Amino acid sequence: MAPSSISIAAIGTLDTKLVQYLYLRSQILRHEPLASVILIDAGRSASDHEAVSVSQAEVVEASGYQGGDSALKSLPRGELVKTLIDGSIAVVRRLYERGEIHAIIGLGGSGGTSIASAAMRQLPLTFPKLIVSTVASGDTSSYVAETDITMMYSIVDIAGLNEVLTPVIDNAAAAIVGMAKAYAARISSVPTSPQKRGVGATMFGVTTKGVDAARTWLESEGFEVYVFHATGAGGRAMERLAQEGRLHGVMDMTTTELADELVGGVFSAGKSRLTGVAKAGIPQIVSVGALDMVNFGPRETLPRQFEGRNIYVHNPSVTLVRTTEQECTELGNRVARRLRENSIRPELTEVWLPLKGTSAIAVEGQKFHDTAADKALFAAIKKGLDGSAIKVVEVDSDINDAKWSEGLARRLKELIEQKNGA
Structure with missing residues (x-):
């Protein structure tokens, strides 16, 4: 393959979508005549056509x-x-490991989208991925998960070729060619200066002030900080970057996704949360940001069983429910258990507890201030980690205090340097 050429994988069920894939292939070649299109047949029945690259x-x-x-x-x-x-x-x-593709694209209904997206989710983050799908206008979380798959709604079903579908496919062809060219240029360029060390951080609106202070301090020390919104996919994406070896350290200051997992909120990251960074063995400082709350949608959508609880309408789209003392005990148990069972370098993991408040609305005088619940959370974490090599640090401040945040950031830098033998 010539240095200036690009190669694009197109994967789909060719027994039912061959006509559309051949049109996609022709449009890719129209936009970039030197491109190589690797057509992968993932259909239920084999499709016999000379354009098929992988049968x-x-x-x-x-x-x-x-x-x-x-x-x-x-x-x-x-x-x-x-x-x-x-x-x-x-x-x-x-194909990816051999360096033979610069992007991947798929067309499909729910079945074809399931196959294509499953393959795409195994590729690294930031590698170009695009699916034209009949299900792209609905809930795509099961297809995209924590990855950067781009979904394009097909408008009409992917059946035949018509004046609606062909322009959509043409748009997709142009998009994937552009993405592939950008990726090819990116991986072929030689950095002119040393790459910055990357640090992941989790943030919520109610922990923004503290995370921003930590981020600013680390950036002043030459780090590049990637901030992830703790909405389920955000926490998983950060842990995935860590497992891909693209982070040098993590400030997991906002672990609210665990509360949604436990209580049934809308921002659960699943049972693997807090395990990915631990298994990667990189330095991390974990805190309890926004574990005082469970996230739901608009007030009118709040499940009936939560009526009578401590409720806070954050904005028209988000309603928060305060975690109880019992729930906080279980959350502390889960934090401790997942870190203890999965940390391959426990000496590089610390848990920092802000004793005066886990979010902006959990400090004294605010709606979610609950000393008993906080004490239950802290006690469970300390008990669960007692006797382990994971250090627990208690700080007499709230999570948004600038001095606390800068102290946490400074300590993370020390752990990173410890790992690197500096």
């Missing part, structure tokens, strides 16, 4: 399936789709 049989083989073609066709739909997903992941990952 359905090769996808199935890559999945490890050993049953033969006739047995494959008799599989229940769910098992067949899983086989195609496993094979697609293996094929796409191999």
Whole structure:
């Protein structure tokens, strides 16, 4: 492949979408005649066309399936789709690891989108990914998860070619060509100066002041700080960057996603939260920002069982419910357990507790101030980490205090230097 050329993987169910994929291929080549289009057949039945680069049989083989073609066709739909997903992941990952692709694109309904997105989610963050889909105007969280997949609504179903669908596909072709060119240029450029050390940080509106102070201090020390909004996907994305080796340290100051996981709020990050950075073995300081709250949508959507609780309408789209003393005990248990069970370098992990308030509305005089609940949270964390190599630091300030934040940032820098032998 010539240095100036780009290669784009196009993955989909070609048994039902071949016409649309051939049109996509033609439009990619119209926008960039030197491009290479690797057409991957992930359909239920094989499609025999000269433009296909990776056949359905090769996808199935890559999945490890050993049953033969006739047995494959008799599989229940769910098992067949899983086989195609496993094979697609293996094929796409191999292409990426060999440096043979600069972007990936897919077209599909719910089934095709499931296959394409599963393969795309295994690629690193910031690698170009685009799906034109009939489901892109709805809840796409199950397809995108914590990744940077770009979703484009197809407007009409991906069936035939018409005056609505063809311009959409043309837009997608132009977009993926542009993304691929940008990526190719980015990976081929040689940095003119040493790369800054990256630090991840989690933030919420009610912890912004404290996180900003820590971020500012670290930036003054030459770090580059990536701030993640703790809305479920944000926490997972930060941990994924850590596992991809792209972070030198983490300030996990806002762990509110655990409260949503426990109580049933809208910003849960799932049961893996707090495990990714720990397993990566990089320095991290974890705090309890916004564990005083569970997040829900507009006030009228608040589940009935929460009526009578301490409720705060943050804005027209967000309603908060104060965590109880019992819930805070369990949250403290989960923080301690997940860190203790997953930290491969516990000496590089610390938990900092702001004794005067875990958010802007949990300090004295504010709506969510609850000394008993906070004490239950802190006590559970200290008990759960007692005897471990994970240090617990108690500070007589609230989480938005600038001195607390700068002290936390300074300590994280020390841990990073400790790991690097400075």
